[in-house]
Amino acid sequence: xxxxxxxxxxxxxxxxxxxxxxxxxxxxxxxxxxxxxxxxxxxxxxxxxxxxxxxxxxxxxxxxxxxxxxxxxxxxxxxxxxxxxxxxxxxxxxxxxxxxxxxxxxxxxxxxxxxxxxxxxxxxxxxxxxxxxxxxxxxxxxxxxxxxxxxxxxxxxxxxxxxxxxxxxxxxxxxxxxxxxxxxxxxxxxxxxxxxxxxxxxxxxxxxxxxxxxxxxxxxxxxxxxxxxxxxxxxxxxxxxxxxxxxxxxxxxxxxxxxxxxxxxxxxxxxxxxxxxxxxxxxxxxxxxxxxxxxxxxxxxx
Amino acid sequence: xxxxxxxxxxxxxxxxxxxxxxxxxxxxxxxxxxxxxxxxxxxxxxxxxxxxxxxxxxxxxxxxxxxxxxxxxxxxxxxxxxxxxxxxxxxxxxxxxxxxxxxxxxxxxxxxxxxxxxxxxxxxxxxxxxxxxxxxxxxxxxxxxxxxxxxxxxxxxxxxxxxxxxxxxxxxxxxxxxxxxxxxxxxxxxxxxxxxxxxxxxxxxxxxxxxxxxxxxxxxxxxxxxxxxxxxxxxxxxxxxxxxxxxxxxxxxxxxxxxxxxxxxxxxxxxxxxxxxxxxxxxxxxxxxxxxxxxxxxxxxxxxxxxxxxxxxxxxxxxxxxxxxxxxxxxxxxxxxxxxxxxxxxxxxxxxxxxxxxxxxxxxxxxxxxxxxxxxxxxxxxxxx
Numbered sequence: 001x002x003x004x005x006x007x008x009x010x011x012x013x014x015x016x017x018x019x020x021x022x023x024x025x026x027x028x029x030x031x032x033x034x035x036x037x038x039x040x041x042x043x044x045x046x047x048x049x050x051x052x053x054x055x056x057x058x059x060x061x062x063x064x065x066x067x068x069x070x071x072x073x074x075x076x077x078x079x080x081x082x083x084x085x086x087x088x089x090x091x092x093x094x095x096x097x098x099x100x101x102x103x104x105x106x107x108x109x110x111x112x113x114x115x116x117x118x119x120x121x122x123x124x125x126x127x128x129x130x131x132x133x134x135x136x137x138x139x140x141x142x143x144x145x146x147x148x149x150x151x152x153x154x155x156x157x158x159x160x161x162x163x164x165x166x167x168x169x170x171x172x173x174x175x176x177x178x179x180x181x182x183x184x185x186x187x188x189x190x191x192x193x194x195x196x197x198x199x200x201x202x203x204x205x206x207x208x209x210x211x212x213x214x215x216x217x218x219x220x221x222x223x224x225x226x227x228x229x230x231x232x233x234x235x236x237x238x239x240x241x242x243x244x245x246x247x248x249x250x251x252x253x254x255x256x257x258x259x260x261x262x263x264x265x266x267x268x269x270x271x272x273x274x275x276x277x278x279x280x281x282x283x284x285x286x287x288x289x290x291x292x293x294x295x296x297x298x299x300x301x302x
Numbered sequence: 303x304x305x306x307x308x309x310x311x312x313x314x315x316x317x318x319x320x321x322x323x324x325x326x327x328x329x330x331x332x333x334x335x336x337x338x339x340x341x342x343x344x345x346x347x348x349x350x351x352x353x354x355x356x357x358x359x360x361x362x363x364x365x366x367x368x369x370x371x372x373x374x375x376x377x378x379x380x381x382x383x384x385x386x387x388x389x390x391x392x393x394x395x396x397x398x399x400x401x402x403x404x405x406x407x408x409x410x411x412x413x414x415x416x417x418x419x420x421x422x423x424x425x426x427x428x429x430x431x432x433x434x435x436x437x438x439x440x441x442x443x444x445x446x447x448x449x450x451x452x453x454x455x456x457x458x459x460x461x462x463x464x465x466x467x468x469x470x471x472x473x474x475x476x477x478x479x480x481x482x483x484x485x486x487x488x489x490x491x492x493x494x495x496x497x498x499x500x501x502x503x504x505x506x507x508x509x510x511x512x513x514x515x516x517x518x519x520x521x522x523x524x525x526x527x528x529x530x531x532x533x534x535x536x537x538x539x540x541x542x543x544x545x546x547x548x549x550x551x552x553x554x555x556x557x558x559x560x561x562x563x564x565x566x567x568x569x570x571x572x573x574x575x576x577x578x579x580x581x582x583x584x585x586x587x588x589x590x591x592x593x594x595x596x597x598x599x600x601x602x603x604x605x606x607x608x609x610x611x612x613x614x615x616x617x618x619x620x621x622x623x624x625x626x627x628x629x630x631x632x633x634x635x636x637x638x639x640x641x642x643x644x645x646x647x648x649x650x651x652x653x654x655x656x657x658x659x660x661x662x663x664x665x666x667x668x669x670x671x672x673x674x675x676x677x678x679x680x681x682x683x684x685x686x687x
Contacts, residue, residue, distance in 0.1 A: 021643045022625050022628060026635075029635070029637065032637050032640055036637065047659060049659070049662055056639070059639055059641075059652050059656065060641070061640070064652075065676070065677040065679065068672065071672055072670075075673075076673075079675070083677075092679050095679075099678045101674065102674045102676070103663070103672070105663065105666065106666055106668045106669050119675070121677075127660070130652070130656050131649040135656065136661075137664060186650050187653055258638075258651060260655050264658075283662075284661065285654050285657050
């Protein structure tokens, strides 16, 4: 062992295999098996959206664990015990202070308090983020996109923008700015005013840089054309959004084995196919899919 | 930049202010606690450019048949001797060649001689070789990924290596008791203490009850899992590794195994195959080196480091082959409710489902409601037993 050298090294003799993520996945699968077993025995009551739709008891993504159950004291007892036994033989630890619980709106305060005392997990009004996606509650509001603007604005305001010339700024826009919101775009519809605002900031950045002067010499339509056709290949936010959401439409049509697709077909497509008259109200994701569907309708050959 | 190259060891400490409203700054520009420990052995990529080195490796490897860790140790010993006696110090050699070339050019100004000209040409060639060796040396140390080797970026690599060295050095840390400590011996003990606490589980693990997995493997997959490992598989796994990744305790980077695959490949293959068939590996091979990666810019406590283990290449090969075997089956083994690290499944799948349930729960006004728990696993990757 050496301290104060280039590294702080420790020789550890261990007979363990290297920690590959796959081993972690298989270890978590153990917890999944326990839950599935409990569901089969009837000890765990999973959630479902419709009466005989697919039942969801848990969702894992690496270290992100989501558990779904009925808000009953007996269920909470069962879950607490199950987690305890899993921790005891897997060696993983659950930090209860950082864990959160979310209940549906109708549940009264008394039930909430009794649940909290059993599991020692605090309740929250809204789960803010999951896997980097912002979760939506109710109607889409203007404020929901403030974070997206902020992220783009901070990237533009960094010192690099001042030193770049025009081609440099175009590259930065193409490589960095237009790809920043694309993660959220995968499952979320961006209203036209949001797209316009994002496009405006990038255009101003190209022409003006950081000082607020400069004329826009070329029309934006021309700039948005691919390079082969004489444009600059700058992506239009709206079309990017449509393209990414189009992937969801494709999944609904093509890969029925995906869990979320079966969930959606069960809830919204009970009778009839995607292109017939279907209910327009639904979750934000479903509405986004429908909007894109209308735009893409002409290109589908059925 | 120039300043950092001239004083690679300099550090700054902010002291507590007394009367003035300025904080005094303590600047140490030569560090007292310099190399006291013996530096562990590291394979140098520059050795491969020497013509004699391959034969030395081959002979050392052949000395003890069969056992990988002993063979590697032989190579290591031979390499150290080779480094001292044949290879020499690149920087000294470079200076020497420069002086000789200078002398020849001087005398060429006065007399024209064919022998001197050929000598100069030969010297130039060797000089180029040394330059390349120097570049390789610093390239290996700089761990830079985006600049390629081979266009004489020596000074750039050198600067990177110096900065890295500075950034990775631990000058002092706040102990759990709250004291600021710069003494190496105390730091050593504290580090050992801290990570023992982290990795050793105090409570005795209970054997999990045996349970049938909900999705058992079918016959075909079972056969595929139990077939013997081919040499090609091992080779494929090795070539999938990055050549200049940080080495384990034995000091050999993947580049060594790639360079001398023809000589040592068979033994490596046998080793991996045996590991699979017997389910046992030499504990010497599985030894790993723990390195602390700072999570923030200037770490002050042990908690601000992320410990990673550097394993030997041989050990990594075994797990890599295992993973390659498992990967095509993961989609069947792992239930659809888990979607990390599996081809074809992504974050959106989970996020859509969760969003759907939240929308559903927001609307429901029934008293008998549903609940979602978001659990936080502590130090998830460090702790799987």
